[in-house]
Amino acid sequence: MPRMSRFVFLSGLLLLIGAGVGNGGEVALQVGKKLQVYASFFPLYDLTRKIGGDRVEVYNLTPAGTEPHEWEPTPRDLINLHKADLFVYNGEGLEHWVTRILPTLENGALKAFAMTQGIELRRTDSSQYPSGENREGGGVDHPFDPHVWLSPLLARMIIANIATALRKVDAAGTDYYNGNLLRYDAELRSLDKEYRARLDGFAGKDLVVAHAAFAYLCADYGLRQVAIAGLSPEDEPDPRTLAGIIDYARERGVKVIFFESAANPRLAETLAREIGATVGVLNPLETLSSDAVAAGEDYFSVMRENLAAIQAALE
Ligand SMILES: [Zn+2]
Structure with a gap:
């Protein structure tokens, strides 16, 4: 319950910010040269830095040492988010707060992309539990398993999604992003090979x-x-x-x-x-x-x- 009421407050706040920011002149002034990108948690922060390279400034919303499943942004985070050029998040319930703030973000200039897009997700089921029981909290919040980044092969799809998102907000950097994508795609393939060989x-x-x-x-x-x-x-x-x-x-x-x-x-x-x-x-x-x-x-x-x-x- 406290969580819900806080979100009502945050959503209202965002609408006010949205009204204040106007048509982007102010935003362009604040961001300077580099693209301002927010990532919801560490793997997306790190991989976005790798694909975005020198053209981006990436911020990790979830503080170091804090686990993202239960974390939610502060009003200050949401204000920053609203001023950014791009927001990348995982989706599928990992960030429980995202679906509630997306409608307010879409009013502004910020583009938001879910990195699980296009990835075939595992349905949450009981097979992972030896007792054969499905657990509360599995099915309700998470109809699908959001932990795709721990597969090097699926991480290849994540970096492809990151590159797509970056190209959409910064078309001039297309060749640069594609170059980084090729490089890290090769690194992920060799990581996968190492896993295969050693396991x-x-x-x-x-x-x-x-x-x-x-x-x-x-x-x-x-x-x-x-x-x-x-x-x-x-x-x-x-x-x-x-x-x-x-x-x-x-x-x-x-x-x-x-x-x-x-x-x-x-x-x-x-x-x-x-x-x-x-x-x-x-x-x-x-x-x-x-x-x-x-x-x-x-x-x-x-x-x-x-x-x-x-x-x-x-x-
Ligand atoms: Zn987890």
Whole structure:
């Protein structure tokens, strides 16, 4: 309920801003030379920087260390967003606030694009849970699984969408964006090859993860995702589901229970203790700490750390 009333307030605020901005003269003055682009969360921020290069200034709306499923923008964020040239977001319920603010954004000059556009999405189903139960919060908020960026092959479609969006707002940069697209498309293909080579021979193995972010990745490399929480980290399992996961993991000889660096490892540790496994870190890339960002970590470095962690867990 507080969330709803806050949105009524925010929407009203945006209408006022929209009325104030006028026909774009002011906007052009403020943005200077580079295209002002907002991304809803880390992977889109990072990949947009790579495709946009020198022609863009990209801002990540979700603060470092904050997980995007439950985050929502402040009034200040929405004011900034309204002044921007382009807004890229994931869609499919990852950013629960987006559908409510899009109608107000469309009144202004800002163009907004969903990066899951054109990607064949996995329907949320119960198959990822060993107990065979679908979990509350899976079906309702997320009829489809939004975690496409964790598949290097689907990330190729994301960067193609990013390039399309950039060309639409900055046609003069078409050749430049296409050049970057080719370069990073090749990098994603080689990342996919590395995954294939190093996970070869592990088909059918289980990946016990903190929340259900890895279904696309698992599908690409023949693995099976067992998620402790649902599609959002906040969808904590009930005791019966947890017991089912423990039985299943013990039966299947799971050796590592993964948790996320940005989340509390408590559940993973409990599970690992129960079955005599160890804990490991898999990063769903939904957020990076400010330290990781400062150290220059990006989509590719984290995906390679994940690959090493998965390989070590399955060997
Ligand atoms: Zn997630």
